[in-house]
Amino acid sequence: MRDFSGDHRWLAVNGITVDRQGDLLAIVEACARLGIAAICPWRHQVAAVGLARAVRAIENADLALSGYCRAGMMVADADHRQEARDDNRRALDEAVALKAPCLVIVPGGLPQYSRPGSLPSKDLAAARAMVEEEVGALLEHARAAAMPLALEPLHPMLAADRGCVNSLGQALDICDRLDRGRTGALGVVVDVYHCWWDPALESQIDRAGAARLLAFHVSDWLVPTNHLLNDRGMMGDGVIDIPAIRGWMERAGYAGHAEVEIFSENWWRHPMEDVLRVSMERHRSAV
Amino acid sequence: MRDFSGDHRWLAVNGITVDRQGDLLAIVEACARLGIAAICPWRHQVAAVGLARAVRAIENADLALSGYCRAGMMVADADHRQEARDDNRRALDEAVALKAPCLVIVPGGLPQYSRPGSLPSKDLAAARAMVEEEVGALLEHARAAAMPLALEPLHPMLAADRGCVNSLGQALDICDRLDRGRTGALGVVVDVYHCWWDPALESQIDRAGAARLLAFHVSDWLVPTNHLLNDRGMMGDGVIDIPAIRGWMERAGYAGHAEVEIFSENWWRHPMEDVLRVSMERHRSAV
Numbered sequence: 001m002r003d004f005s006g007d008h009r010w011l012a013v014n015g016i017t018v019d020r021q022g023d024l025l026a027i028v029e030a031c032a033r034l035g036i037a038a039i040c041p042w043r044h045q046v047a048a049v050g051l052a053r054a055v056r057a058i059e060n061a062d063l064a065l066s067g068y069c070r071a072g073m074m075v076a077d078a079d080h081r082q083e084a085r086d087d088n089r090r091a092l093d094e095a096v097a098l099k100a101p102c103l104v105i106v107p108g109g110l111p112q113y114s115r116p117g118s119l120p121s122k123d124l125a126a127a128r129a130m131v132e133e134e135v136g137a138l139l140e141h142a143r144a145a146a147m148p149l150a151l152e153p154l155h156p157m158l159a160a161d162r163g164c165v166n167s168l169g170q171a172l173d174i175c176d177r178l179d180r181g182r183t184g185a186l187g188v189v190v191d192v193y194h195c196w197w198d199p200a201l202e203s204q205i206d207r208a209g210a211a212r213l214l215a216f217h218v219s220d221w222l223v224p225t226n227h228l229l230n231d232r233g234m235m236g237d238g239v240i241d242i243p244a245i246r247g248w249m250e251r252a253g254y255a256g257h258a259e260v261e262i263f264s265e266n267w268w269r270h271p272m273e274d275v276l277r278v279s280m281e282r283h284r285s286a287v
Numbered sequence: 288m289r290d291f292s293g294d295h296r297w298l299a300v301n302g303i304t305v306d307r308q309g310d311l312l313a314i315v316e317a318c319a320r321l322g323i324a325a326i327c328p329w330r331h332q333v334a335a336v337g338l339a340r341a342v343r344a345i346e347n348a349d350l351a352l353s354g355y356c357r358a359g360m361m362v363a364d365a366d367h368r369q370e371a372r373d374d375n376r377r378a379l380d381e382a383v384a385l386k387a388p389c390l391v392i393v394p395g396g397l398p399q400y401s402r403p404g405s406l407p408s409k410d411l412a413a414a415r416a417m418v419e420e421e422v423g424a425l426l427e428h429a430r431a432a433a434m435p436l437a438l439e440p441l442h443p444m445l446a447a448d449r450g451c452v453n454s455l456g457q458a459l460d461i462c463d464r465l466d467r468g469r470t471g472a473l474g475v476v477v478d479v480y481h482c483w484w485d486p487a488l489e490s491q492i493d494r495a496g497a498a499r500l501l502a503f504h505v506s507d508w509l510v511p512t513n514h515l516l517n518d519r520g521m522m523g524d525g526v527i528d529i530p531a532i533r534g535w536m537e538r539a540g541y542a543g544h545a546e547v548e549i550f551s552e553n554w555w556r557h558p559m560e561d562v563l564r565v566s567m568e569r570h571r572s573a574v
Contacts, residue, residue, distance in 0.1 A: 110526060113510060122526050122527065122528040123528065124483075124484070124528075125486075128486065155443065155444065156442065156443045156444070156484040156485070157442065157443070157444040157512070157515075159483075159484035160508060160510050160526045161510050161511070164484075166484055166485075166486070167486075170486055196411075196446075197411070197443040197446035197451075197453055198443070198453075199412075199415065199453070199454075199457055221447060223400060223447050223448050224448070224515070225444070225515055228444075228511070228512055228515070239397060239409050239447045240409065241409040241410065241411075
């Protein structure tokens with residue numbers, strides 16, 4: 001297992017972690033100044049400054065990307081399905097322009113939450129079938145663009161509104177059906193926050209192997225957790241044994257970044273530089 | 288599948304649903320008056336009125352029990368393990384005195400939350416191993432007392448603090464190892480709130496079969512959910528396809544009650560009789 005205690009060359013910062021503190025240009029500037037080598041921007045952050053400026057700023061700062069967040073929200077009724085497809089094609093084009101190593105897919109939950117305006121449904125099995133179909137459709141374009149898709153299983157508490165793929169095993173089943181040859185075109189994000197509770201996590205990471213392990217997101221689970229979306233903890237402040245999970249990832253062949261992705265009303269109140277400095281410290285001591 | 292639309296003979300009310308509105312004697316009186324045939328009291332509710340009075344009140348009202356809540360919180364450090372065992376033996380004795388059909392086991396999460404004062408740990412696998420060991424230890428006494436134990440898998444969002452058994456499959460693996468003969472001494476609670484998201488739920492209910500399916504709890508998942516513990520919805524107000532899950536239960540041989548268990552700051556503010564009447568209506572229309 002790589003030693004993270006002496007430097008932070010494998011640290012990446014997901015843009016959402018400091019989303020309220022500044023725009024993408026400010027995030028790029030701060031990361032470059034602090035010697036953070038990689039970021040994962042979000043679409044709304046890119047849109048706010050314009051794609052061309054985002055590309056230039058990242059290039060000029062000599063930053064790597066650890067991914068691009070995000071396509072997805074693929075569950076929709078018939079009237080909203082094409083809109084979802086078009087939206088995801090645009091996300092793919094942006095990922096290519098940004099030279100992201102992968103495009104993260106947050107699959108979406110039931111149609112009324114995934115694509116608002118869609119007819120309400122309680123059929124989670126149908127939502128899951130639609131995710132698989134739509135990932136398959138996007139994958140054709142992604143292969144042509146040489147842009148890997150990274151399907152992200154989400155915590156079961158987000159099954160209704162954000163993502164109906166809720167375990168790594170379920171995500172890998174989809175990958176295996178759509179990309180039998182393990183070509184590198186389709187894989188997964190392992191986010192410790194979403195997956196830490198899963199008794200099968202270690203064995204499913206083994207199963208995934210290097211070909212499928214496209215990204216590794218870190219944060220921590222706080223007790224108590226006061227909000228289902230926006231109360232994630234800084235690494236080391238919660239109960240997740242993050243080094244153990246990183247150990248499983250590396251044993252399976254993962255050699256990429258540990259990307260700090262913290263949705264937190266608490267951390268969004270701190271100055272950007274403080275959050276980045278704490279992330280760097282914790283990357284060394286708690287990841 | 289049984290038709291619930293015409294009457295409420297298979298309705299049971301879990302005591303927590305009206306926990307803030309009155310004591311156990313008031314709950315018993317209200318249920319008897321409204322023609323609700325079964326309840327599942329909690330230990331703190333029994334303790335508040337005294338075991339002997341609770342037994343008499345339930346007998347006098349001619350109420351059945353659908354279970355007794357709860358033993359568990361079995362994960363502890365060495366200094367707190369015997370305390371947990373003694374506590375769970377007392378729960379077993381109370382269940383026998385109350386003539387409950389089963390004793391519900393909420394397994395507990397990490398030791399510092401399960402048995403406060405225990406040394407902190409992040410080792411979820413160790414917690415799970417301890418749950419299995421302790422269920423096995425309690426099972427010896429439960430067999431002697433002819434009191435079935437009903438292990439309850441809890442939603443993964445409660446893995447750290449309430450229960451580290453997080454899917455029906457995981458619970459059934461424990462049952463199969465501890466009670467190979469499917470003797471009826473050990474089974475599970477299927478609570479739609481905890482399990483609805485699980486892609487394997489239907490197949491695991493099939494696997495469980497009548498011998499393992501000891502209780503069925505109903506409520507609903509709200510979007511948004513504003514609190515991890517106390518924001519469950521009334522059946523019909525959320526996104527869970529409850530009739531579909533009841534159908535799987537009955538196909539597997541379950542023929543017991545549908546027990547309304549709603550932890551909700553919202554419903555705790557309504558008068559007891561209103562909550563019971565809405566539960567009766569929704570039992571007919573949404574379960």
